[in-house]
Amino acid sequence: MLDTIKLLTTEQLNVPLIGFAGAPFTLASYMIEGGPSKNYHKTKAFMYAEQEAWFALMDKLAEMTIVYAKAQINAGAKAFQIFDSWVGALNVQDYRTFIKPIMTKIFTELKKEGVPVTMFGVGASHLAMEWHDLPLDVVGLDWRLSIDEARNRGIHKTVMGNLDPSLLLAPFDVIQEKAKEIIDQGIKQPGYIFNLGHGVFPSVNPDTLKRLTTFVHEYSRERISTL
Numbered sequence: 001m002l003d004t005i006k007l008l009t010t011e012q013l014n015v016p017l018i019g020f021a022g023a024p025f026t027l028a029s030y031m032i033e034g035g036p037s038k039n040y041h042k043t044k045a046f047m048y049a050e051q052e053a054w055f056a057l058m059d060k061l062a063e064m065t066i067v068y069a070k071a072q073i074n075a076g077a078k079a080f081q082i083f084d085s086w087v088g089a090l091n092v093q094d095y096r097t098f099i100k101p102i103m104t105k106i107f108t109e110l111k112k113e114g115v116p117v118t119m120f121g122v123g124a125s126h127l128a129m130e131w132h133d134l135p136l137d138v139v140g141l142d143w144r145l146s147i148d149e150a151r152n153r154g155i156h157k158t159v160m161g162n163l164d165p166s167l168l169l170a171p172f173d174v175i176q177e178k179a180k181e182i183i184d185q186g187i188k189q190p191g192y193i194f195n196l197g198h199g200v201f202p203s204v205n206p207d208t209l210k211r212l213t214t215f216v217h218e219y220s221r222e223r224i225s226t227l
Helices: 002-012 024-033 042-050 051-075 092-098 100-111 125-132 147-152 167-169 173-184 206-225
Strands: 019-023 079-083 119-120 138-140 158-163 191-194
Touching: 019 051, 024 042, 024 051, 024 092, 024 100, 042 092, 051 079, 051 092, 051 100, 079 100, 092 100, 092 119, 092 125, 092 191, 100 119, 125 138, 147 158, 147 173, 158 167, 158 173, 167 173, 167 206, 173 191
Parallel strands: 019 079, 079 119, 119 138, 138 158, 158 191
Antiparallel strands: none
């Protein structure tokens, strides 16, 4: 992994490389559940019933995440994103109690590295303001929360998102119109990065991604030039 980052950043890429790592809750859920889960009952039960062990596990996973992230940054990653893919299974109060302190620790350490840091989760729109409070630079949004709504809630940090990945299977004119809508919301104020609202499905045609990337660059330049 680190050798690949070094190779890409020193010899092949002419754009910044973003590093990434899973967050402690998501990592713990895979460990406890044994794989993906629809409800994370076992993980949450352990969190509630074995709090001392839970926080010990969180501390251990946080240290691993920090070491792993710093290694990627030192190898050449120019920005870093933490994925907490399944933390949306928690309500706000439980997030504040069981997760937020450890995420504060992680982002406080990563901010020392001098690269932009981002938080992202799936189905976690109710946690967006909690992420906004963390010492990070960018709040990632999935497709469930619009850019306008996020800013109306009080998020003034840079936001990233949030085209529904399912749209990548639609005709390109449909993709284009939705991308326009998202970009138009994003550029209303400074601090916006276009992205998908989650990952790319294996069935998506790579040519669609290339067309979308070109369109986003061209349309963004055109719209910004009129502001």
